[in-house]
Amino acid sequence: MYTGNSSNSCAQPTTTGECGEAFNIASFNILHTGNDAFESKWRERLPKSLKTLKDNQVQVAGLQEVRPEQHNLLVEIEGKASGDIVYDRWPTKTRHPGFSPNIVIWNKNKFTFVSGEQRNLKYDNGEDTDHLIIVKLRDSGGNMFYVASIHDPANVRPGSTALNKQSRIDNANNYKKIFSELSSEKTPLFLTGDFNSDSDGYCILSGGESIQNVYDAVNNINGKCKSKNKVGIDHIYMPKGQAVTATEYKAIQSEKSGKSKNGSDHPTIIATISLTGNCKSSQGDSNNLPGEDNQERAFYYFRTGDRNFSDIGAAGIVGNMIHESGVDPLNVQNNTSSSRKYGERTANPKGITAGWGLIQWTPADPKVFNTYKDSGASGDISSLGAQLHMVWGNMQGKPPITSGKFNPNEYRKITDLNKAMLYFERHIEGAGVKAFSSRLKGANDLIEKFGGKTPTSMGVDEALTVSCNDSSSSSIDQDIGTGEGSFTDTGEVKNLQTILSNAKKVNQEYKGSLEGDGWCLAISARVWMGSNTGSGYNRAIDVWEANKDSIGHPNKKIKKGALVFYKRNHVAIYLGNNKVLNDGFIRNANFLEGKGWNLDYQGWIDPNDMGWKSKQINNASSTRGWSGF
Incomplete structure (x- = not known):
């Protein structure tokens, strides 16, 4: 009665799921137990380290130098913990085999453990150890990703300097191979760790086609070895080209330096990461809004939900976007470019003083980030869905821009396409180059192509939502x-x-x-x-x-x-x-x-x-x- 046979086979997974919300990831050498005055206070230091992570809303972290006693204390502390962030860990063993001083911890209220693996890395005097830890996690939106925690050898033991330098180089090349291996799964890897003593590893891993240091990613720094005098020895690396973005980076200086209460002699490195998975195409826009292309998706968005504008109202808005950016959320204003119709493109607006995004917010930094926050947008800031919500926020004065006088109810009463286009330009765009004929042509084309129609390509029906991780019901x-x-x-x-x-x-x-x-x-x-x-x-x-x-x-x-x-x-x-x-x-x-x-x-x-x-x-x-x- 309860059988359910089915002989046909379905496709194997090729993506990592729907887009997920941003989260903070950290790399943190917490400092082992030891005999000197600072090391011996590990029972006092570990609670400070965990508090530092939680106070900074760190959801996932790679930790180093976690001795068995510290493992046990961590379990004891988190076993009694409550609230939004409670950490689980892997590996869980405190003795060999299976023990490692490098571990990955994650907020078990937000992430699910999928798998864990120990691999070899070279440590003191070129000795192989199984302390390269790789953990696979899944978030509530179905995205899966890897987090690795490593610790390269330092030049602190007599006679080992040359061997340990070579070990760091060998390890860095091995990390590159692991990135390449896991990229075939289309599942992102975040490599955290203490890379120790010099910049050789950073120079090998930075500036390539498939890996980037999060400091470089956040600050739009491209090229090999560019930040070797700025980033120290504790790092987080992330993939390029896998629909992953980093939007913030900070280093909390060590307690031993007297600059924090993080409980360690190392800084706490923290980055804000977004996993966008299926939510973005290779062009960086959302595929979860109905429509064949960004123009149709944006037009549909403004006709529906809380916006509820007429075809004329939606066309007046999106016609302006067509002129400004081509409805490309990654577009950067670049009047000198002759090779691209709408200038250059980037998923990260940090440090950009020109215009960026759908309506060319100028200066992009800080205006884009302020709009993202005040509008209540969520998901990847470079996605079409998030930016449409940001534009809608501006139209409601969250925050006000340009004239600050856009009135949605007043705009809904406009029945003339030219007047709708002009109203949006005057109160939202405030363009330096008006180009009204171009804006009006874009609006007319939208009416001709999409007026009175429902998109035939239906993804998730997000008439009422724009963030692809929104869970509201229809x-x-x-x-x-x-x-x-x-x-x-x-x-x-x-x-x-x-x-x-x-x-x-x-x-x-x-x-x-x-x-x-x-x-x-x-x-x-x-x-x-x-x-x-x-x-x-x-x-x-x-x-x-x-x-x-x-x-x-x-x-x-x-x-x-x-x-x-x-x-x-x-x-x-x-x-x-x-x-x-x-x-x-x-x-x-x-x-x-x-x-x-x-x-x-x-x-x-x-x-x-x-x-x-x-x-x-x-x-x-x-x-x-x-x-x-």
Whole structure:
């Protein structure tokens, strides 16, 4: 009764999930236990180190020189901790084999441990140790990433200087290979550590095509070895070209220097990172707004949700954007460029005094960052979604720009396209070069192409939201209603509204006639993916057994849109608010566990983590003839 075989296979994962919110990552040598006056106070120092991290909202960190006693004290402190940040760690062992003084810690309220690995690095006198630690984590949006923690040898022991210098060089070249290896997974790696004694490692790792130091990334410094006199020996490295951005960097000087209370003789290096995953294309804009291109997405955004402007109103806004940036959120004002229509491009506006982004905020730094903060935008500052929200913030005076007199209600009353274009230019753009004819042409083209139409390319329907990690519900969610059960909603899968729409259509088409036919996996896979595509597994139980240790969640704190698994070989789609799609029929979640089918719950999986891709079912009658229907 509860089988669900499906012979077709689905694509393997090729991305790291939906975009995630920014978080702080740190590299911190906390200083080992020892005999001198400062080292011996490690019981006093470690709480200070943890407080420094938490006070600076550090969510993930690579730590070095963590002796077994410090491991144990860390576990004791965090075992009693409460609040927004509580750290877990890996490795967990305090004796060999499996022990390492280099560990990765993460806020277990925000991240889930996926895997851990120890590899060799060269330490004193060229000796191999297994202290290169690589941990894989997953955030609440489904993004997965690696964090490594390393400690290179120092020139402090007699007779080892030449060997240790060569070890640092060998290690740096090995780190480059690891970046290259993991880049094939399209899963970002953040390398943290104490690289010790000289700049050889920094000069090897910086300035390449695939790796950058976060200090250089934040400050738009390109080239090999450029910051060797500024960055010290404690570093964080990140990939280039994997939809990852760093927007802030700071070094909290050591307590031993008398400049902080961080409990160490090393600085605490902290960077703010955004994982954008599927949220950005290679051009840096959001694919989660409906539309074929940025012009259509922006036009649709201003017609819907709280904006609710007419076609003329939306065209007046986006027509100005077409002239200013080509609706390219990475555009930098560059009047001297002859090779690009709209100048140069960058994902990081820090230090830019020219215009940048959709409406060419000028000077980009600090105006862009102030607008991002005051408007309440979230996600990557270089994404289309975040910047559209920033423009909408400016239009509401959050913060006011140019004239400071843009009035959304007044603007909604305008029925003439030229007047709409002029109103936006006067109160928001304030352009030095007016070029009204160019702005009006862009607005007219938008009306001709998109006026009165709904985008045919529908990603996540973000009519009411712009941040791709926003978990607010739409009217589709509300239509399904609230059920009965014991699940607690903690977010949603990517493209949830598409999945909910598919579920409603199938429920209406079949009215429960498929329930109990033994095709639960086939039906769940096809409804979730919106096509006659199988799951890649023969039975529901096979899906859970193959994935439970890596991406499975054996609890009831669940994402809307996840697959829920039960013993006796059953799977359903969790729709949120304790409603499920069971064999194509919408029911209360407790039906499966209570007086209905009386099944034992096992856990849930976000299908995005298995590489499933969802799309809309336009006509539910087209599903007749699909496997399982």
